[in-house]
Amino acid sequence: MTGNDRKRSNPSGSHGGGGNKRKKVLGQCLRPRTRSLTHTQGNAWKQGYSITGIEAGFKGIFATCDRGKEGKCVSEMYGLLEDCAEKLYGLKNGEEEDAEQSDDGGIEDIEAALKKEMAELEGEGKKKKDKKIASVKIDADCVLFFRLKSPCDPVEMVTELCKSAQTTGNRRMKFLSRLTPVELTGKATLESIEKVAATVLKPHFHDGQEGLKFAIRPTSRNHHVLKRDEIIRCVAKCVGPKHTVDLKNYDLLILVEIYKNICGISVVKDFEKYRKFNLRELQSCTQPSSDEQPIDPVKHAAKNDDGLSTAPDTATATPGTQESMKEDTKPDVAETANTNNDKAVEGK
Numbered sequence: 530m531t532g533n534d535r536k537r538s539n540p541s542g543s544h545g546g547g548g549n550k551r552k553k554v555l556g557q558c559l560r561p562r563t564r565s566l567t568h569t570q571g572n573a574w575k576q577g578y579s580i581t582g583i584e585a586g587f588k589g590i591f592a593t594c595d596r597g598k599e600g601k602c603v604s605e606m607y608g609l610l611e612d613c614a615e616k617l618y619g620l621k622n623g624e625e626e627d628a629e630q631s632d633d634g635g636i637e638d639i640e641a642a643l644k645k646e647m648a649e650l651e652g653e654g655k656k657k658k659d660k661k662i663a664s665v666k667i668d669a670d671c672v673l674f675f676r677l678k679s680p681c682d683p684v685e686m687v688t689e690l691c692k693s694a695q696t697t698g699n700r701r702m703k704f705l706s707r708l709t710p711v712e713l714t715g716k717a718t719l720e721s722i723e724k725v726a727a728t729v730l731k732p733h734f735h736d737g738q739e740g741l742k743f744a745i746r747p748t749s750r751n752h753h754v755l756k757r758d759e760i761i762r763c764v765a766k767c768v769g770p771k772h773t774v775d776l777k778n779y780d781l782l783i784l785v786e787i788y789k790n791i792c793g794i795s796v797v798k799d800f801e802k803y804r805k806f807n808l809r810e811l812q813s814c815t816q817p818s819s820d821e822q823p824i825d826p827v828k829h830a831a832k833n834d835d836g837l838s839t840a841p842d843t844a845t846a847t848p849g850t851q852e853s854m855k856e857d858t859k860p861d862v863a864e865t866a867n868t869n870n871d872k873a874v875e876g877k
Contacts, residue, residue, distance in 0.1 A: 579663040580676060583791045585716055589665070589676040590683050591709040591786060591793075596671050602704040603664050606675060609701060610662045613689050618680045620661060667788070669751060674788075683710035684797055691803035694811040708806045709748075709786055711793030717752060719763050722785075725794050726767040733781055733796045734768055742775035743768060746800075747785040760785055764794070 590610075594602040614620040661681055665674040677683055687710040693699050715725040734741060747760045764783055765774070782800045786793040797806075804810040 579660060580665045583665055583667060583674055583676075583714060583788065585714055585721070585791070587665075587676050587714045587793075588678075588683055588712055589674055589710075589714075590687060591711065591788075592673040592675065593671055593706045594673065594704045595706070598704045599671070599673060602673060605701065605704050606673065607662070607664065609690060609699075609705075610675060610677075610681075610686065613686050614662060614681055617685065617689060620681075669788070672750065672788075683712060684795055686710070687806055688797075688799065688803070691806055691808065691811055694808045695803065698812050702808045702812060705808050708808065709784060710795045710797065710806075711784075711786055712795040714791055714793045717755060717787050717790045717792045719755065719759065722755075722760065722763050722792050722794075723767060725792060726764050726783075729794045729796060730764075730767055730783070734772055739771045741772045741781060742779045743772055743781045743783060744774065744776050744779040745783045745785065747787065749787040751789045752787045755787065760787070 592602065592606055611620075611622055615622075659678075661678045663676045665676050667674055677686070687708045690702075690708065694702055712729045713725050715721040734743075745761050745764050747757055747764075749755075749757070764785060768783075781796050781798060784795045784797060800806065804814075
């Protein structure tokens, strides 16, 4: 057999390598692509987000949800915040009503109508940045952030949502879990934390107040630079010596949220009353309203079959409070140690 005959019988080359290569390439083209969870979630959230990335100077609310439910949680959060803003501040759809109304007759000139439409498209990005309530896209699973603008107050809105979940059992809260208000954000450095804390703490601690009991609760996500003790010492220094630390019976709780290179600080009340702002727990349990008188555990003590009293302890009259206090006080022993040196050692 001549060389030409061999080429005709095996046109793809010797040993059939070319044919296998073609089949391999064809198989790769026909094989379906698998997309990562983050990529799929990003496409699903594209229409729900208004801003990308948290910047210094923001105020807003962190929200947590189940993995894979972020897109539905964004829509749910929008509806809840808009209703809350309308109830508290009279904002419809989260925005103030325009004073100027459009003409009923419309614009007859086509050229003028096109110019108006182009101007609206150009200003669309600016409107998103100026929205009173805007979702912020962050690179984290199960965590959302909504930026608020005045008159919306994050602490006031979170308290109102928790009150609604506790009293009415709002069934619209299907995907949200825990809310964390942020009064002001800054860079996640000790210098920036000190500046943000000085601004946030001033109306709560340095406006004529004295003798307040406080606690500090830091939380870090995707951040491994600053240690917990460093954050607590920095914030406690801004509170000043006129106030004391009390981890169990505090008057005010300082929440410090660290996310990547951004920090956020807020001062809240009734943190334990509203189950650490956990909407699911508030909906699943029934608590007495603030107008009702607390139950006296001595008068209402029950007895079991052995005749022993089963009266609840005064510190645990509310279901779940004991567990939540244990969770907070155990890691927060460092707070007392760093703020009231000798006093903290005795507390241990």
